Amino acid sequence: MATTRFAVAPMKAAQVPKPGADFEIVEREIPNPAAGEVRIKVQACGICHSDVLTKEGALPGIQYPRVPGHEVAGVIDEVGAGVAVWKKGQRVGVGWHGGQDNTCPSCRRGDFRNCRNVKIPGVSYDGGYQQYMVAPVEALVTIPESLSDIEAAPLLCAGITTYNALRHSGAMPGDLVAVQGIGGLGHLGIQFANKFGYKVAAIGRGAENATLAKKLGATVYVDSKATNAAEALQKLGGAQVILATAPSSKAMSELINGLGPNGKLMVIGATFDPIEVTPPQLIFGSRSIQGWAAGTPADSEDTLRFAELTGVRAMIETYPLEKAAEGYARMMSGNAQFRVVLTM
Ligand SMILES: [Zn+2]
Ligand SMILES: [Zn+2]
Numbered sequence: 486m487a488t489t490r491f492a493v494a495p496m497k498a499a500q501v502p503k504p505g506a507d508f509e510i511v512e513r514e515i516p517n518p519a520a521g522e523v524r525i526k527v528q529a530c531g532i533c534h535s536d537v538l539t540k541e542g543a544l545p546g547i548q549y550p551r552v553p554g555h556e557v558a559g560v561i562d563e564v565g566a567g568v569a570v571w572k573k574g575q576r577v578g579v580g581w582h583g584g585q586d587n588t589c590p591s592c593r594r595g596d597f598r599n600c601r602n603v604k605i606p607g608v609s610y611d612g613g614y615q616q617y618m619v620a621p622v623e624a625l626v627t628i629p630e631s632l633s634d635i636e637a638a639p640l641l642c643a644g645i646t647t648y649n650a651l652r653h654s655g656a657m658p659g660d661l662v663a664v665q666g667i668g669g670l671g672h673l674g675i676q677f678a679n680k681f682g683y684k685v686a687a688i689g690r691g692a693e694n695a696t697l698a699k700k701l702g703a704t705v706y707v708d709s710k711a712t713n714a715a716e717a718l719q720k721l722g723g724a725q726v727i728l729a730t731a732p733s734s735k736a737m738s739e740l741i742n743g744l745g746p747n748g749k750l751m752v753i754g755a756t757f758d759p760i761e762v763t764p765p766q767l768i769f770g771s772r773s774i775q776g777w778a779a780g781t782p783a784d785s786e787d788t789l790r791f792a793e794l795t796g797v798r799a800m801i802e803t804y805p806l807e808k809a810a811e812g813y814a815r816m817m818s819g820n821a822q823f824r825v826v827l828t829m
Contacts, residue, residue, distance in 0.1 A: 626789070641788075
């Protein structure tokens with residue numbers, strides 16, 4: 486894709502040349518926005534575990550080379566034909582929801598989040614691991630002045646996913662809400678749950694996360710290595726909601742008995758092995774299991790505004806774009822504290 490045909494300076498991009506291959510840093514032409522699109526000068530882009538879908542080719546139909554990245558923050562640098570509302574110089578982000586078709590049955594009901602042909606930046610088109618990207622206007626999120634690009638980026642996938650899942654979970658202020666996993670999603674989930682007024686039980690493996698979990702807003706810390714976490718939740722009255730963030734179906738299965746009456750296991754940690762549950766576990770107590778994926782750009786704006794109001798922030802490690810491979814490896818290691826963000 487590298488080219489020297491144009492006189493303008495090319496830009497740098499971190500691309501995946503083919504499924505399973507290592508990242509390469511390449512020079513590309515700066516892309517031009519088509520009708521209904523804008524070009525964004527990317528300032529920061531979070532590295533999300535879902536970028537593995539592009540890196541390893543886990544979804545059908547991805548065209549390579551592909552630039553991953555769906556936690557993008559930057560500035561509109563050029564607008565395509567017919568773009569009226571969005572202006573050059575405006576600070577914007579792009580999250581997981583990269584556009585919808587506006588015609589499928591879900592879109593016709595206004596349920597854009599569940600569009601049958603939803604576009605995902607970094608999957609359906611090149612994402613934010615590059616200095617400039619183009620995006621359709623229906624993917625754009627306004628970034629409040631008080632949030633920096635680095636702060637905003639991870640809120641556009643990890644942030645919105647935890648915020649939106651919790652606010653649609655049915656839990657009310659004062660309810661016991663457990664957050665399973667203290668990682669990229671979980672450390673945000675604990676903060677949002679605390680600010681929503683829930684009694685927060687953070688569930689982690691090992692004693693070492695207890696101090697941090699409480700600092701983030703957990704009332705109780707449950708060490709699932711040392712104790713039976715489901716029993717611990719029942720001793721507290723049973724959880725109204727368990728936000729399952731760590732990608733371990735086994736750990737999720739073991740928590741279902743920690744739900745109270747009408748309790749819900751809200752699944753956002755994506756893994757491909759099955760969650761195990763018996764019908765009586767769900768029947769007695771009318772418990773349920775639900776999944777949740779991110780949200781629309783309007784939901785992202787709610788997330789950013791709420792973060793601005795309450796001080797919820799991701800804990801972040803930054804890497805320069807040139808070190809995208811290193812940043813990705815750090816994210817995959819599970820040792821990052823807690824979100825990795827590329828800076829351009
Ligand atoms: Zn649709
Ligand atoms: Zn993501």
